[in-house]
Amino acid sequence: AQSVAQPEDQVNVAEGNPLTVKCTYSVSGNPYLFWYVQYPNRGLQFLLKYITGDNLVKGSYGFEAEFNKSQTSFHLKKPSALVSDSALYFCAVRDVGVGKLIFGQGTTLQVKP
Amino acid sequence: NAGVMQNPRHLVRRRGQEARLRCSPMKGHSHVYWYRQLPEEGLKFMVYLQKENIIDESGMPKERFSAEFPKEGPSILRIQQVVRGDSAAYFCASSPSSSHSNQPQHFGDGTRLSIL
Numbered sequence: 719a720q721s722v723a724q725p726e727d728q729v730n731v732a733e734g735n736p737l738t739v740k741c742t743y744s745v746s747g748n749p750y751l752f753w754y755v756q757y758p759n760r761g762l763q764f765l766l767k768y769i770t771g772d773n774l775v776k777g778s779y780g781f782e783a784e785f786n787k788s789q790t791s792f793h794l795k796k797p798s799a800l801v802s803d804s805a806l807y808f809c810a811v812r813d814v815g816v817g818k819l820i821f822g823q824g825t826t827l828q829v830k831p
Numbered sequence: 832n833a834g835v836m837q838n839p840r841h842l843v844r845r846r847g848q849e850a851r852l853r854c855s856p857m858k859g860h861s862h863v864y865w866y867r868q869l870p871e872e873g874l875k876f877m878v879y880l881q882k883e884n885i886i887d888e889s890g891m892p893k894e895r896f897s898a899e900f901p902k903e904g905p906s907i908l909r910i911q912q913v914v915r916g917d918s919a920a921y922f923c924a925s926s927p928s929s930s931h932s933n934q935p936q937h938f939g940d941g942t943r944l945s946i947l
Contacts, residue, residue: 752935761835761922761938762874769933808873817926818864818876818887819936 720745722811724822731799731829739794739825741809750812751792752819753783755805762808768792779803799829833858835925835939836905843945844913852908852942856925863906864936865898868920877921880906910944918946 721744731737743749750769754762766777773785783794792809806826810819836855844850856863861882866874879887880900891898895913900906910917920943924936 750933754938759940759943761837761940762924764935764937767933767935817862817936818879818890819866819874819924820876821866821873823873 720811720813720820722809722820722822724807724809724825726825727823728826728828731827733801733829733831734798737794737796737799737803737827737829739807739809739827741792741794741822743790743792743809743811745811747814749792750814751783751785752810752812753777753781753792753794754808754810756808756824757805765794765807799827801829801831803827804829835860835923835937837921837923837939837942839942840940841943841945843947845947846914847912850910850913850917850944852910852921852923852944854906854908854923854925854939856906856923857937860925860927860937862926863900864924864926865906865908866922866924868922868941870919874922877908913944913946915946918944920944 723742752767753765756762765781766775768775768785776782781796806824808824809822838853863880865877868874876890878891878898895911897909920941922941924938926934926936
């Protein structure tokens with residue numbers, strides 16, 4: 719069965735510092751991986767995806783993610799955090815068969831000024 | 832371009848009543864997914880529909896829950912005889928009709944269902 723794990727419930731970062739939000743996955747076959755962000759009382763906004771190709775994927779709002787097949791990880795990164803990046807972040811893997819997304823538990827990112 | 836539209840944004844029901852949640856996908860999208868987000872939890876898949884067809888309902892509770900996506904009109908998630916445990920945020924997502932495996936799903940802002 720496919721699954722995604724986000725080992726940290728919360729990540730705290732000072733504004734201007736680099737941030738990393740961790741994600742590991744377990745799939746059979748090639749993974750289709752996604753990162754989404756959720757602001758309070760809103761839906762999920764797509765940030766970036768990995769399907770094939772370069773292991774470093776660039777996405778919206780300056781975010782990027784590094785795909786590591788040997789470590790089965792897909793960590794979300796940003797070189798310099800903003801207070802406005804504070805939100806709930808979800809990693810997800812796509813079920814290749816029917817397309818449904820399987821989400822991690824989410825990580826709350828808190829960026830302090 | 833309008834995104835995924837869900838209504839109502841907030842819905843309050845008493846135990847035993849019915850709840851109907853609506854979702855209009857993005858223009859040009861014919862694949863609709865419903866997810867549920869319980870408090871302090873991640874999103875859980877419920878059902879995947881294409882026009883007039885249920886493709887995967889493996890995440891739907893066996894009783895009281897049903898979904899449809901008619902030829903005309905929005906997708907409907909229906910919960911009969913609601914109980915307190917149904918209180919959650921329900922999100923709809925849509926994706927294009929072709930090569931959907933590579934395309935991200937686009938989410939609506941959800942319906943927050945509260946059961947009194």
